[in-house]
Amino acid sequence: DAMVIQNPRYQVTQFGKPVTLSCSQTLNHNVMYWYQQKSSQAPKLLFHYYDKDFNNEADTPDNFQSRRPNTSFCFLDIRSPGLGDAAMYLCATSSDGTLEEGYEQYFGPGTRLTVT
Amino acid sequence: LAKTTQPISMDSYEGQEVNITCSHNNIATNDYITWYQQFPSQGPRFIIQGYKTKVTNEVASLFIPADRKSSTLSLPRVSLSDTAVYYCLVGVLNFNRDDKIIFGKGTRLHILP
DSSP: OOOEEEEOSEEEEOTTOOEEEEEEESSOOSEEEEEEEOTTSOOEEEEEEETTEEEEOTTSOTTEEEEOSSSSEEEEEESSOOGGGOEEEEEEEEOOOTTOOOOOOEEOOOEEEEEO | OOOOBOOSEEEEETTOOEEEEEEOTTOOTTOEEEEEEEOTTSOOEEEEEESSEEEEOSSOEEEEOTTOSEEEEEESSOOGGGOEEEEEEEEOOOTTSOOOOOOOOOEEEEEEO
């Protein structure tokens, strides 16, 4: 089945120690998104890639970076994690919306990040 | 992107029909209405999407009145496994526009035995 895969499912890192989360997709979608979701809150969009074009949300901290080496893979890099960055990180994909479609996004299972 | 308002939480019983209404007074002409379901420790899952009138799939129905300022997600004969958070999103995926994708607070649905 076509899907969105996130690894690892659980990640523990130390305060200030860089960490990378990965996402891969078999849907061949050209748009990939990263969301942050804290406990009991709605997902918050950090950034998205439209093909190779990177689009950062205005309020996403500089501490968060992303790479997309090819269509299938996308990485979230947190350069210096703080305690406030502990959250679930969700990767999602979608088609490019050129047909003015609705917000049908396909989400991965998420990576839960703990910062100690 | 049109702002949405949903009830924060709802309780219902197994076997009942559950209707969750979302208000979106500022919906734009081209906007679609999309609903997601999220279980704890999982990513949101697309449930249903519509533009006007009624849409039905194997999981739910979506009712949209003529003025499109609200929509109602209908879950028939719910079970305990339908306990989840339900998010209503309004907008359209068009990267030629500078639209933000914003999940509202969602509705926490709790199904009781």
